[in-house]
Amino acid sequence: MEERSFRIKRRYVYALLILAVLSFGYFMYSFGAKGNEPPAMPDPQATGMSSDMSSHHKPFQATPSGFFEGAVGKKAPEFELQGINGAIVKLSDYRGKNVVLFFNEGSMCYPACWNQISSLANDARFSKEDTVALSIVVDSLSQWRQILQKVPQMSKSTILFDTAREVSAAYDVLYADSSMHKGSYPGHTYFVIDKDGIIRYTKDDPAMAINNEDIASELEKIKGA
Secondary structure, three states, X not given: OHHHHHHHHHHHHHHHHHHHHHHHHHHHHHHHHHHHOOOOOOXXXXXXXXXXXXXXXXXXXXXXOOOHHHOOOOEOOOOEEEEOOOOEEEHHHHOOOEEEEEEEOXXXXXXXXXXXXXXXXXXXXXXXOOEXXXXXXXXXXXXXXXXXXXXXXXXXXXXXXXXXXXXXXXOOOOOOOOOOOOOOOOOEEEEEEOOOOEEEEEEEOOOOOOOHHHHHHHHHHHHHO
16 A cells, blocks of 8 residues: 555656646746747838738649759750849840859748848859849739838849749749749749750759859859860
């Protein structure tokens, strides 16, 4: 009986200890939660981001074409897209240069896509006489004009507007692993195109990181080939 009583008391003490630990943990979490919150996302109205999320669920491309998987070594699909200044930009305008294409989710992808767009624009390795970086979004031009007014560090960015998703579909990025809205929005996908218009490298990054080093390394390989 004494041994049984001792076991019961021991379990009771253990239960009290666990309860105390859990209570203390909850108290510390509540106390520190406010200080550990992530930075607030910019107000959509202030930056020009659309708050209409319904379009995310309406695929513009029914199924993947398979182009992305075998893109390396193929001729890059030609395109004509409007730039931030309203002028039409063609891929063929850059023949004779190495071109980096960055397809991304655009205005609502803060801060990941914004950081990569800005980083490409402010990295001298991607704005040389023989190299250009183009960031392709599916937002409206008016949205990004407002954003660039609010975020001056992005002012050097060359942003092109694929609002019809035709170029994103041609490059087959709407179903890449990084896309969070399959068939409707790109995610975080790169192409490196050589001076002859041939795709030499592709990268899809579900982690949505800044990938300047990988892209620069691939450009060096092209130059050394």
